[in-house]
Amino acid sequence: MKKYADLVVVAVVLALVPVLAGGSPYYMRLATLALVYMAWTVAFNLIFGHTKQLFLCLGALAGSAAYMTVVFTKQLELSPWITVPIGVATAAGLGALFSYVSVLRGLGIIFLGIVTLAFSLIFHNLVLGLRQFTNGETGLVSRGLGFPLLEQPMSSYYIFLGVLLVALIVYYLLMASRMGMAVRALSDDELTAELSGINVTWYKVLAAAVASAILGLAGSLYAFYNGIVSPSVFSFVSVDIPVLIALLLGGMRTRLGPIIGAAAFAVIEELVRPFGQLNVLVYGVLLIVLFVAFREGLVPMLRKTLKLSLP
Amino acid sequence: MSPGNEAILEAQALSKHFGGTAALKEVSFSAAAGEILGLIGPNGAGKTTLLNLLSGVLRPTSGKVLFRGRDLTGLKTHAVARMGIARTLQTPRSFPSMTVLENVAVGALFGHPHGRTDGAIKSLDLVGLGERRASPMSSLNLQERKMVELARALAMEPRVVLIDEAMSGLNPTEIEDSMRLIRRVRSQTGVTIIWVEHVVKAIMEVVERIIVLNFGQVIATGSPAEIARNDAVVEAYLGTKA
Ligand SMILES: Nc1ncnc2c1ncn2[C@@H]1O[C@H](COP(=O)(O)OP(=O)(O)OP(=O)(O)O)[C@@H](O)[C@H]1O
Ligand SMILES: [Mg+2]
Numbered sequence: 235m236k237k238y239a240d241l242v243v244v245a246v247v248l249a250l251v252p253v254l255a256g257g258s259p260y261y262m263r264l265a266t267l268a269l270v271y272m273a274w275t276v277a278f279n280l281i282f283g284h285t286k287q288l289f290l291c292l293g294a295l296a297g298s299a300a301y302m303t304v305v306f307t308k309q310l311e312l313s314p315w316i317t318v319p320i321g322v323a324t325a326a327g328l329g330a331l332f333s334y335v336s337v338l339r340g341l342g343i344i345f346l347g348i349v350t351l352a353f354s355l356i357f358h359n360l361v362l363g364l365r366q367f368t369n370g371e372t373g374l375v376s377r378g379l380g381f382p383l384l385e386q387p388m389s390s391y392y393i394f395l396g397v398l399l400v401a402l403i404v405y406y407l408l409m410a411s412r413m414g415m416a417v418r419a420l421s422d423d424e425l426t427a428e429l430s431g432i433n434v435t436w437y438k439v440l441a442a443a444v445a446s447a448i449l450g451l452a453g454s455l456y457a458f459y460n461g462i463v464s465p466s467v468f469s470f471v472s473v474d475i476p477v478l479i480a481l482l483l484g485g486m487r488t489r490l491g492p493i494i495g496a497a498a499f500a501v502i503e504e505l506v507r508p509f510g511q512l513n514v515l516v517y518g519v520l521l522i523v524l525f526v527a528f529r530e531g532l533v534p535m536l537r538k539t540l541k542l543s544l545p
Numbered sequence: 546m547s548p549g550n551e552a553i554l555e556a557q558a559l560s561k562h563f564g565g566t567a568a569l570k571e572v573s574f575s576a577a578a579g580e581i582l583g584l585i586g587p588n589g590a591g592k593t594t595l596l597n598l599l600s601g602v603l604r605p606t607s608g609k610v611l612f613r614g615r616d617l618t619g620l621k622t623h624a625v626a627r628m629g630i631a632r633t634l635q636t637p638r639s640f641p642s643m644t645v646l647e648n649v650a651v652g653a654l655f656g657h658p659h660g661r662t663d664g665a666i667k668s669l670d671l672v673g674l675g676e677r678r679a680s681p682m683s684s685l686n687l688q689e690r691k692m693v694e695l696a697r698a699l700a701m702e703p704r705v706v707l708i709d710e711a712m713s714g715l716n717p718t719e720i721e722d723s724m725r726l727i728r729r730v731r732s733q734t735g736v737t738i739i740w741v742e743h744v745v746k747a748i749m750e751v752v753e754r755i756i757v758l759n760f761g762q763v764i765a766t767g768s769p770a771e772i773a774r775n776d777a778v779v780e781a782y783l784g785t786k787a
Contacts, residue, residue: 412654412655415650415651415654416655418640418642418643419640419643419651419655422639422640422641422642422643423638423639423640423641425602425622425634426634426638426639427623427640428602428621428622428623429622429626429631429632429634430651430652430655430656430697431623431627431657432623432655433621434623435621
């Protein structure tokens, strides 16, 4: 099981974080949020890193799942054990649809980016428009509706750690299977991959569906944990931009990149908090710098400079 | 057609239009199992387009492709590949992030009907790149990259391999080597080869039959000796290359 040693290290280190937080609710919340973003970044690594599909609707996908879950729980008084899977399935279905349409219509990476960005806007508008279900800009109170364990800081932390580990295990297993080789090939050259017998469409749609399911699962549970779902929780600025930064910072197509990147982002976010609304400006500059000068990411950089064999 | 062999791959009145212009007009031919069939013609004659139709990369505007009697028209590229038609590209395209062996293994893993990877080393040895198996693709020259493509195609253990130029830009000794290689591939694997080549002299010495395309139409079919005497062929090549 040496192949999965890094997974064990990640699990142990993250499991010890609450000890370091020393029971401070503030730090527990920060750490829990970091876990959510780690899971989202793992998902985005699968879509964007491995299959080069630029989804600019991560917040909208996670938010679709979150709203489906909370609205169904509230309106139909269904158990969260039923509504969370509904949310997850919604996100997975939408993600698969975008991927399939983009392959079918031969959309390049830029056009897929535009289409998914448009979906982000549609989602935002839909949430504002369907006021009777969503309560518009104010948002829906989800406290007390979901799982009791998500109402307490300590148990919430370990639930999200569980979600992250599930996401990582799914990711590891997929990458160790034939799919790992297939996505490496298709992200290098799609025509050559097809000529070699790889069903490029299938693997891209599969990657998008699995990743969107992860986005949705973390999104739905986050909605309960957060106590309220509102458009701003799942906006482009609050989800897509941090995840994009975290993935680029940590290193695309690496196992540890999303974890390290999202952790680093959580630290950066704390540092820029005093700037208030200017934080988006900082993120913008950070994104530009990352895209222009640091596309490799931390994990590949550490591999090279320290000669480490990081996964 | 070589004696006693049934047709393995057949084109029936294939046409392909790009916008208003016809790149291929009603092209029909058939390849017998185990033969080496040469496909020649001046630049822009439609050779690559024909291979694109045969490998499912493009759909014909009209006409059919039959493989062992089965209609392939409309199948996706990967499905055609898995049925047993492998293809190399005129400008080689590989998986740059992978080693030489990994490039070939992809073909064995996904293109082979049973996903076997043991054929990868065998086909690398066959094209003479066994020693380079661990090298990154970036360390290979153009001809070596073409050979990796051929090895990837062969690792799929196809029934038919479509080769789009194996020799452009080679010196005479290298051409001799490539000719030997094509013969060796056929004798060791029994695969049917449809081979597009600009080096007409080389193709004349290796193949059993030649099809000549000009302006998207078949203008001659026959043995190399017959083609060399054919007036229409000589005319098509006059002023270009002979
Ligand atoms: N995708 C395409 N779109 C538009 N026109 C095309 C396309 N592919 C080929 N053509 C045109 O079809 C004709 C045949 O091209 P093709 O590449 O098949 O020729 P070829 O015989 O392979 O030539 P060469 O010897 O130069 O490789 C040319 O006029 C070319 O410009
Ligand atoms: Mg050509």
